[in-house]
Amino acid sequence: DSGVTQTPKHLITATGQRVTLRCSPRSGDLSVYWYQQSLDQGLQFLIQYYNGEERAKGNILERFSAQQFPDLHSELNLSSLELGDSALYFCASSSFGTSSGYEQFFGPGTRLTVL
Amino acid sequence: KNQVEQSPQSLIILEGKNCTLQCNYTVSPFSNLRWYKQDTGRGPVSLTIMTFSENTKSNGRYTATLDADTKQSSLHITASQLSDSASYICVVPRPGNTGKLIFGQGTTLQVKP
Numbered sequence: 001d002s003g004v005t006q007t008p009k010h011l012i013t014a015t016g017q018r019v020t021l022r023c024s025p026r027s028g029d030l031s032v033y034w035y036q037q038s039l040d041q042g043l044q045f046l047i048q049y050y051n052g053e054e055r056a057k058g059n060i061l062e063r064f065s066a067q068q069f070p071d072l073h074s075e076l077n078l079s080s081l082e083l084g085d086s087a088l089y090f091c092a093s094s095s096f097g098t099s100s101g102y103e104q105f106f107g108p109g110t111r112l113t114v115l
Numbered sequence: 116k117n118q119v120e121q122s123p124q125s126l127i128i129l130e131g132k133n134c135t136l137q138c139n140y141t142v143s144p145f146s147n148l149r150w151y152k153q154d155t156g157r158g159p160v161s162l163t164i165m166t167f168s169e170n171t172k173s174n175g176r177y178t179a180t181l182d183a184d185t186k187q188s189s190l191h192i193t194a195s196q197l198s199d200s201a202s203y204i205c206v207v208p209r210p211g212n213t214g215k216l217i218f219g220q221g222t223t224l225q226v227k228p
Contacts, residue, residue: 002158002160004158042204042219042220043159043204045215045216045218048215056215058215088156090158090159092158103149103161103164104161104216105161106151106158106159106160108157108158109157109158111156
C-alpha cells in the first residue's frame, strides 16, 4: 500500500458527460501528479500540483482540469467525455515540488470507461 | 531529444529462470533512474532508484545496474516467480526540476509455470 488513495476505483459513463476523480496523497506529501494510461500504452503525464499551486503541465486536454485543495487532496475533472478518454487514471504524490531524487508514490488508479 | 527506450517489449520465461530487461536513455543532464513494477490494472510500485554514481543496486531478487557513460540500465530478475509477471517501467526525471518524469514504454514479463 503506497499510502495514496484514489476514488472511485471504477467509473462508467457516457460520451459527453463530466466526471471527477479524487486523490488523497500520502500524509505529508505536498505534490500531486496525475497520469493517464490508455490500454497497452505507457503512462502519460497530465499535470502536477504543489501545495495548492499548479507546478507543471503535460499533455492535458483543455476539456480536463485539476485542482489541489488546502487539505492537499486533488481532483481531476474530465468533461465532454469521448470514447478515447477511456483509460486508467493514476495519481501519484511526492514530498517535494520536483521529481529529481524524490520518489513518486502511485495510487491504485481509477478505471474510466466511456460508453 | 530526451527519451527512454526499453527492450524487449515483451518477454516470456519459465518459473525459476533468470531474465534481464534493458533501458537506454538519452536524457541530459541525468539525475537518477528508477525502475517500477506495474501489475495489470494496478499503480506502479518503485523497485529501485539509482543515481549516476551508483553502478549496482539490489532489492531482493531484483538487481539494477547503471552505466552512466553508455546511458544504459538493466534490471535483472533472479529465480523468477509467477508473481513477477508484470510490466517493468524505466523512468528518468526530465531535466530542469520541472517535476516531470520520462517513462519508457515498459517491458511486459510473463512468467509461466
